[in-house]
Amino acid sequence: MWIPRYIAVWAYAVKTLERADSNQIAADMSEEMVSKKIRLLSFQSGDMLGGTELNNYRIISGMDRDRFEVDICFLDNEGPLTPLYRDLGFRVFHLFAGGKLQISSCLRLARILRCRHYDILHIFGLRANLIGRIVGRICGVRYIVTGQRNIDAWRKRRHTLADYVTSPFVSVYISNSYAGVEILRARERISPEKILVIHNGIDWSQFSASSSTGLLRRTLGLSPDVPVIVCVGELRDAKGHAYLLEAVARLRFAGKEFHVWLVGDGPLRQAIQHQIRDLRLDRTVTLLGIREDVSDILSESDIFCLASLWEGLPTCVMEAMSSALPVVATTVGGVPELVCDGETGLLVPPRNPSALAEALTKLLDAPRLRAAFGEAGRSVVKRHFGLTDKIRDLEKVYEGLLSTEARIM
Secondary structure, X not given: OHHHHHHXXXXXXXXXXXXXXXXXXXXXXXXXXXXXXXXXXXXXXXXXXXXXXXXXXXXXXXXXOOOEEEEEEXXXXXXXXXXXXXXXXXXXXXXXXXXXXXXXXXXXXXXXXXXXXXXXXXXXXXXXHHHXXXXXXXXXXXXXXXXXXXXXXXXXXXXXXXXXXXXXXXXEEEEOOHHHHHXXXXXXXXXXXXXXXXXXXXXXXXXXXXXXXXXXHHHHOOOOOOOEEEEEOOOOHHHOHHHHHHXXXXXXXXXOOOEEEEEEOOOOHHHHHHHHHHOOOOOOEEEEEOOOOHHHHHHOOOEEEEXXXXXXXXXXXHHXXXXXXXXXXXXXXXXXXXXXXXXXXXXXXXXXXXXXHHHHHHHHOOHHHHHHHHHHHHHHHHHHOEHHHHHHHHHHHHHXXXXXXXXXX
């Protein structure tokens, strides 16, 4: 059974951690240990260009360094975000877990925590939480915070049980959506008093609502008059690309003139390529892969579509709304907290190509409606999802934890 093995591993880890030697990392950390700043370790499962990871990068980059000293630790190997953090002067650690629960990873984390004396350990991702909560508790971290970023519909009972067993070690859960709150309450049985909501934020000024060079259209030989439907997201089951392609095939059969750009890469790339060929969409759908010019791509597009099966609060939708694009998306996770059906876009049930095709048809046939939805969406992001405001909200939570302790003392 998985749970007995899990308990056995941690029983061994507890004994080993009690005599773990910190000298290997201490040599690299000779600076003064006493600081008036709040010391924070952001512990994340993967170093990748996913929504959670990019959101964390934006938040950490914008935090007040006069009040906070932030380090980053990734459970897995070095990835694309590490050099970005280091270029900004942040200290980055890796546990090199390789996707497995390893005692060596626990020991590395324990040494880091003991040497750095963090006030707060903020954890993201299931694997990081399973390790971080227990090791953090053993090493005496004062406050452990869990970030709830997705509804994680893929979780099995063993994952929920392990999460629930370690939940007493968590000081506060911070969800990026109210949908996440409901998941924590219903599935994990977490008390509402331990849960806060801080929506994702975005620097909307980096996304243009009007200026487009048209470079990608010219490169692909597309006329400026051809509507482009764009989808940004990793090519994996959760994003529902298969249903989007089925909807696109229906639109093509109905004689609609348009093009589709799929931005991103992932484990389903080959399957999606096969589906595109099988549906004879080779001249309609273009796989753009991972791009660094997403804002430019959005500015050249006309409709944003996300057919996800589950979500948290998708950053890609916020980027699209910041670019004044109308959104067609599924009613999963926190998406309805971003997109107001009939005002900033159209919402449809997940796994429903027919409804998806109908919504896309409505927008393809109505340029003025697209423009109205797009402008309304950009206004919503500017009013309610500004990155600076969300950073300040999170800083207040961190400071509130320490100030509560000070009042008690």
